[in-house]
Amino acid sequence: MHYKIISVALAAASSVAAQRPADTPICDYYTTALLKNNTAENQYTLLTLLVNTVVIGNYTMPNVGVKVPGILAAGTYNGAEVNLLPYFNGDLASSNRGGSSGVSVNFLDGGGAAPLMKNMPANDDKSNQYFLLTHLYQFFGSLLGCSQYGMTGFPGYDGHASMYQVHKFMDLDMNELGYFIQQVAMAAASFGVAQDDLQAVGKALSQLFGMRCSPPATAIPAQGPQLQAICIENSCPISPNSTCASYEAAVAPKNATGGGMMNATATMSGSATSMATATGTMMPSTIPTAGAAIKGMSLAGIIGVLALLL
Numbered sequence: 001m002h003y004k005i006i007s008v009a010l011a012a013a014s015s016v017a018a019q020r021p022a023d024t025p026i027c028d029y030y031t032t033a034l035l036k037n038n039t040a041e042n043q044y045t046l047l048t049l050l051v052n053t054v055v056i057g058n059y060t061m062p063n064v065g066v067k068v069p070g071i072l073a074a075g076t077y078n079g080a081e082v083n084l085l086p087y088f089n090g091d092l093a094s095s096n097r098g099g100s101s102g103v104s105v106n107f108l109d110g111g112g113a114a115p116l117m118k119n120m121p122a123n124d125d126k127s128n129q130y131f132l133l134t135h136l137y138q139f140f141g142s143l144l145g146c147s148q149y150g151m152t153g154f155p156g157y158d159g160h161a162s163m164y165q166v167h168k169f170m171d172l173d174m175n176e177l178g179y180f181i182q183q184v185a186m187a188a189a190s191f192g193v194a195q196d197d198l199q200a201v202g203k204a205l206s207q208l209f210g211m212r213c214s215p216p217a218t219a220i221p222a223q224g225p226q227l228q229a230i231c232i233e234n235s236c237p238i239s240p241n242s243t244c245a246s247y248e249a250a251v252a253p254k255n256a257t258g259g260g261m262m263n264a265t266a267t268m269s270g271s272a273t274s275m276a277t278a279t280g281t282m283m284p285s286t287i288p289t290a291g292a293a294i295k296g297m298s299l300a301g302i303i304g305v306l307a308l309l310l
Contacts, residue, residue, distance in 0.1 A: 019194070025145030026197050034191060040153030043146045045119075047137040052116040053187040055133070059117040066190040070183060072113075077179040084180065087170055087253075094170045094253035102169030104256035107132045135159040142220050143204065161223035163209060163230055164247065171252045173233040174210070181205050213242035 020029045027046065028038050035042040053059065057070030069075055074083040086092045090106035097103050110122025110129030121133030138157035141149045150156035160166050184205065185198045193201075208217055209230040216225035229239070232250045 020197060025147060026193075026201065027141060027144040027146035027149075030191065030193060031146075038147070040148035040151045043141065043148050044137060044154045047141045047144075047146070048119055048121075049191065050187055051133065051136045051140060052119065053190060054183050055136075056113045056116050058190060059113075066186055068183060068186045068190050070187075071180055075179060077175045077182060080175040082176055082179040084176060090256055092170075092253040093256045096166060096169050101251075102253045131159075139220070144201070156222070157220050161220065162226040162228065163219065164227035164232070167230045168232065168248065169251070169253055170230075171233050171250045172231055173235045174231055174237065175235075177210055177231040177236075181210075210236065211239035212236040213244040213247055214239035215241050215243045215246075 020026065027043055031043045031046045032038045035045060053068055053070070055070055056072060057068045071084050072088060074081070074085065076082060087094050088107045090104040093102045093104045095103050095105040097105070105128055107128045110124055110127030110133075112129075115121065115123045116133070121137070122130035124130060134155075135157060138149075138155060139159070141154060142157055146154060148154045181202055185202055188198055188201065208219060208228050212229055212232055212234075214227075214229045217228045218225050219228055227246055229236075229247065231237075232247065234250070238244075
């Protein structure tokens with residue numbers, strides 16, 4: 001993706017109108033507002049910008065108004081410490097590969113943060129990182145109603161249909177899922193997404209993934225109803241229409257062993273902590289720094305929206 005396109009998007013973010021027509025999908029509206037032409041390629045670019053920011057935080061220039069740490073950075077949610085990195089770098093045996101227990105998988109094997117800062121999913125198209133990131137682009141593209149989803153230029157999601165099956169060995173609690181949704185909202189806010197739209201996305205994510213024992217629900221229309229609960233630890237709120245018999249008992253993942261995982265952790269941590277310096281050399285100096293300003297929406301407002309949902 002060309003830096004010129006990204007610069008245009010960031011410059012436009014500070015002036016995105018707050019009122020989206022009810023008959024216009026969130027994806028289409030912000031693609032037009034930020035990238036002008038509502039093409040499949042531009043919609044995919046928008047999802048790339050959004051998801052990469054969710055994962056590694058702000059990677060253009062320091063934002064004014066909304067600073068996004070990213071889900072790979074340790075943080076707090078509702079006063080609880082949260083660290084999602086071990087689920088991604090293989091430190092925990094938390095990935096479902098079809099067996100009766102979780103296994104260790106390094107999802108940062110495609111270059112870690114470096115390719116994401118270049119608006120890429122990974123340095124190759126064979127790594128776990130590549131498949132994770134591209135599946136996230138596609139999944140969120142469907143969730144946000146991209147009209148060009150599944151067309152040439154915006155491939156449809158072809159990953160696992162049940163997010164419960166994908167995440168069942170992670171034993172995620174409400175603070176971990178809440179932190180993830182918070183980062184999604186903050187990343188969207190950094191591109192000028194309005195409060196009403198942030199609330200709509202947060203509500204969709206919370207209802208789809210945040211209710212323990214929830215009945216089958218449709219995330220990807222082509223895949224139909226599936227078990228989707230990701231928050232399955234005992235602290236998670238139980239669904240009013242709970243079907244707990246459909247879910248296996250949650251078991252906390254074990255720590256993985258082996259020096260290779262420690263090396264992966266060190267590499268990613270180094271990338272994350274040096275991101276501000278690396279960004280200065282990888283991105284053009286003409287990218288505006290006010291792109292995250294949102295009309296009438298502060299960080300406290302974003303957190304307030306999420307507090308209503310979780």
